[in-house]
Amino acid sequence: MGRAPCCDKNGLKKGPWTPEEDQKLVDYIQKHGYGNWRTLPKNAGLQRCGKSCRLRWTNYLRPDIKRGRFSFEEEETIIQLHSILGNKWSAIAARLPGRTDNEIKNYWNTHIRKRLLRMGIDPVTHTPRLDLLDLSSILIHNNSMHPVMLNPHLLKLASSIISSNNGNLDFTTTYQHHHDPQIQNQNPTSLPQQHFVQIQEPVNNMPPLIEPNNSDNVNAYPLNNWDTNGIDLSSLTEEDYVPQLSSYDYYTSDNHHHHLIDPSLLSEASTTFHSNNNNLSFAAASSSPTTLNSNSTTTTTHINGSSSTEDESDSMLRFEIPDAERWEDAGEVAGGGKSEHVKWTRV
DNA sequence: AACCACTTCAACCGCCTCCTG
């Protein structure tokens, strides 16, 4: 378990790099390349460990690094790729020339993630956050919430669910796989599961949150097509605008799904979801080969593995998995074709 | 001007995977 430090820490400098150190590293790599990071610092006359040198080079000094603010196009790409690949920052970075995994990761955590949360989208699963369906919470905080956040579709969904549950805010919601193993190898839409998570009732006929392929707004990054009547648009900040992503057609059925993603990503995504069976995303949850229900001891796990933030802590969801029925075969991720019952409990 | 809270992001840490002998 574990491994020895990459190098002897004694006498090695840590912390921010000085311009002199940068220059030494750049000069050395330009002359000799970076064949062996372990021996590089010694050869370059740097009191750093090889790992630190590699990081400094790949994240900062590399000549092909693009600096500056992320463009909307880049942001849109990141969100799309993240919805498929999850926190595979290096895989995402590989498709964004000039951007490093570290930079993308930081940008995600400081900008995109918060923006998705404000939009009512879980940044982990890329699905609408069910905890936002707490109508009373929405209404109580209405004064502090920007009117654009009051998605009428969410409100409608909340009303329907609450009425069907007699006002009980413990949601027992059925999710359905839209998966056909027979088409898995030929139809890219068979992957990944989270694109097909669909709340069966009562939203089957709900329009997409974002109108797909709206050519009028391809580059405009408009507000979601929520009702914006009466909103003083001039008061909105850039943070209130969202890229128009057709990958957020959570409420559409398979035949509405748009093939925006490079098919080469999908095999990677498949690998991701097969290997991350501990990742309690919707994808993993819906991969269960069994039907989850009550009447057994349960394991309660935070659906969002990251620590709570100001946006999340007020209303956290827990995901209860009966121990006796927890899935064991991660290979079933792509399998199924059945419905599962997942109990969501507000805590 | 001083203080505090919050945000950003470069850098580090520890684990994992792959390669090689």
Add this chain to the structure above:
DNA sequence: TCAGGAGGCGGTTGAAGTGGT
């Protein structure tokens, strides 16, 4: 086949920057 080492990756940290009071 296995062990050890190197590189890679994702999560986390903390210093610096920024904005509000």
